[in-house]
Amino acid sequence: MSFHIFVQQVVNGLVLGSVYGLIAVGYTMVYGIIGMINFAHGDVYMIAAYLTAIFLAALTLLGVQSPPVIILLVLLLTIAVTALYGWSVERIAYRPLRHSTRLAPLISAIGMSLILQNYVRLSQGGRTQGTPTFLDGSVRLFEQGPDQFVQITHAQILIVVMAVLGMGVLWYLMQATAMGRACRAVQQDRIMASLLGVDGDRVISLVFVLGASMAAVAGTLVTFNYGSFDFFIGFVTGIKAFTAAVLGGIGSLPGAMLGGLVLGLSESIFSGLVNTDYKDVFAFSLLVLVLIFRPSGLLGRPEVEKV
Amino acid sequence: MKRHEILALREVDVAHGHSPVLHQVSLSVRQGEIVTLIGANGAGKSTLLMAIFGLPRVTRGEILFDGREITRVPTHRIARMGMAQVPEGRRIFPGMTVMENLVMGGAGAPVDEAVLERVCGLFPILRERSGQRAGTLSGGEQQMLAIGRALMGKPRVLLLDEPSLGLAPLMIRRIFQALRAIVAEGTTLFLVEQNANQALRLADRGYVLVNGRIVLEGGGESLLANPEVRRAYLGGH
Numbered sequence: 001m002s003f004h005i006f007v008q009q010v011v012n013g014l015v016l017g018s019v020y021g022l023i024a025v026g027y028t029m030v031y032g033i034i035g036m037i038n039f040a041h042g043d044v045y046m047i048a049a050y051l052t053a054i055f056l057a058a059l060t061l062l063g064v065q066s067p068p069v070i071i072l073l074v075l076l077l078t079i080a081v082t083a084l085y086g087w088s089v090e091r092i093a094y095r096p097l098r099h100s101t102r103l104a105p106l107i108s109a110i111g112m113s114l115i116l117q118n119y120v121r122l123s124q125g126g127r128t129q130g131t132p133t134f135l136d137g138s139v140r141l142f143e144q145g146p147d148q149f150v151q152i153t154h155a156q157i158l159i160v161v162m163a164v165l166g167m168g169v170l171w172y173l174m175q176a177t178a179m180g181r182a183c184r185a186v187q188q189d190r191i192m193a194s195l196l197g198v199d200g201d202r203v204i205s206l207v208f209v210l211g212a213s214m215a216a217v218a219g220t221l222v223t224f225n226y227g228s229f230d231f232f233i234g235f236v237t238g239i240k241a242f243t244a245a246v247l248g249g250i251g252s253l254p255g256a257m258l259g260g261l262v263l264g265l266s267e268s269i270f271s272g273l274v275n276t277d278y279k280d281v282f283a284f285s286l287l288v289l290v291l292i293f294r295p296s297g298l299l300g301r302p303e304v305e306k307v
Numbered sequence: 308m309k310r311h312e313i314l315a316l317r318e319v320d321v322a323h324g325h326s327p328v329l330h331q332v333s334l335s336v337r338q339g340e341i342v343t344l345i346g347a348n349g350a351g352k353s354t355l356l357m358a359i360f361g362l363p364r365v366t367r368g369e370i371l372f373d374g375r376e377i378t379r380v381p382t383h384r385i386a387r388m389g390m391a392q393v394p395e396g397r398r399i400f401p402g403m404t405v406m407e408n409l410v411m412g413g414a415g416a417p418v419d420e421a422v423l424e425r426v427c428g429l430f431p432i433l434r435e436r437s438g439q440r441a442g443t444l445s446g447g448e449q450q451m452l453a454i455g456r457a458l459m460g461k462p463r464v465l466l467l468d469e470p471s472l473g474l475a476p477l478m479i480r481r482i483f484q485a486l487r488a489i490v491a492e493g494t495t496l497f498l499v500e501q502n503a504n505q506a507l508r509l510a511d512r513g514y515v516l517v518n519g520r521i522v523l524e525g526g527g528e529s530l531l532a533n534p535e536v537r538r539a540y541l542g543g544h
Contacts, residue, residue, distance in 0.1 A: 178410075181403075181407060181410065181411060182411075184400070184402070184403060185400055185403070185411050188400045188401065188402055188403070189398050189400060191362060191394075191398075192394065192398040192400070193411070194360075194362075194382040194383045194386065195360055195362075195382065195386055195391075195392050195394060195398075196386055196391075196411050196412055196414055196456070196460070197383050197384075197386035197387040197414030197460065198383055198411075198414070199381070199383045200383070
């Protein structure tokens with residue numbers, strides 16, 4: 001593999017990893033706070049892709065032409081509506097089951113995932129949809145000839161920048177605000193937090209809203225970059241992001257980011273070095289290996305029995 | 308003059324799932340008092356404290372705080388009414404710093420510097436360790452942190468579950484000294500203890516809980532002198 005292809009795959013891997021990381025954060029935060037895997041999270045990401053297309057079309061109809069304005073407005077609108085979806089999913093499918101067996105919300109999550117997919121299929125059609133190419137400029141690095149260069153699209157740059165920014169904002173919210181402190185308290189001991197006046201239900205809602213917002217950022221940026229999607233994209237991407245969360249250590253916020261990057265990079269470099277068909281096999285083998293040697297993930301803390 | 312009754316349980320029944328734990332428990336705590344509840348392991352002491360905060364809800368009877376019925380009030384609202392609890396096992400947030408734990412005690416309100424000052428005056432070690440992860444503290448320090456955290460919300464009533472459990476005698480003495488200082492500042496104390504000797508010496512009044520029922524009540528000194536209490540809880544000497 002030539003130097004150029006390698007660097008190109010690293011760039012692609014970073015972009016893919018940023019997307020996985022943004023979605024993985026939602027899995028890991030929800031797991032951290034209520035100990036369940038939100039299987040509908042990937043579909044919330046899919047919803048964000050559709051919303052992006054809808055808002056893009058609406059803004060175009062309204063005659064908005066400046067790309068930065070469009071990017072900003074579409075992002076904000078998509079985040080707002082996707083967050084509402086995340087909030088609703090928790091209220092409808094998980095909160096009523098809060099005090100039932102552990103398996104019940106898991107089954108409910110799978111049900112919610114199917115409902116979201118089919119709701120989109122019915123309302124938007126089953127075919128692959130596309131948005132007009134948007135942000136299609138690119139920069140070339142290390143150019144040494146007609147086929148000898150590394151290409152980075154503007155959309156790819158935007159993905160990495162927004163992922164870093166989004167993670168930064170989330171990290172700040174969790175570490176430096178009263179709201180984030182309450183989240184961490186509920187995560188560590190929900191009963192004690194309630195004895196100190198923290199409304200656990202509100203914190204759980206907040207976590208779903210934050211997770212959905214991050215998935216919305218991913219959905220919008222991926223749509224800007226690839227321009228095509230269907231009602232089923234949430235499944236594979238969701239499973240990958242979930243893998244990233246487990247790889248990094250489920251429950252750990254930096255773990256989700258790291259897991260996303262490791263998964264994205266290894267998938268992409270494997271595609272370049274070996275072949276594309278087996279990249280998923282490689283990604284999941286990596287997960288198996290990490291779980292054998294570090295069962296709690298790269299940054300996860302080992303489970304400690306409470307006394 | 309009879310002092311204002313700030314916390315009262317009236318004929319309360321509590322169950323864990325389908326197994327009853329407390330039967331017809333009635334007790335009252337008046338403003339400024341130190342009241343203790345003593346009883347053997349498994350008598351239902353911790354359950355009683357948690358039931359005051361609605362975890363679990365009582366199956367019969369009512370709980371009043373400052374004359375208001377709180378039997379069905381959500382736990383986090385009860386915590387904001389001016390009652391705090393140091394539960395069994397302390398339950399500090401191990402992954403947070405000592406300071407973050409203290410701030411959590413303020414129930415989301417901005418930190419009241421005067422209260423923080425008072426708590427750190429009571430337990431100077433908390434100031435020294437303020438940036439350290441709470442999980443790295445010793446048992447006694449964690450107990451101090453749990454009490455300090457509860458005080459951050461300026462509670463009028465403080466419920467304590469076995470603050471002396473598992474601590475060295477010197478540490479127990481320091482904790483009880485701090486409790487005296489807390490009461491001197493006007494906080495009402497409801498103390499659950501297996502260490503009946505220490506608790507009854509500190510308390511104005513006490514209740515004895517056996518198998519989920521209150522079997523005895525009286526002044527701290529009189530319970531301490533009661534032969535039955537001495538035989539059952541004070542090792543007979």
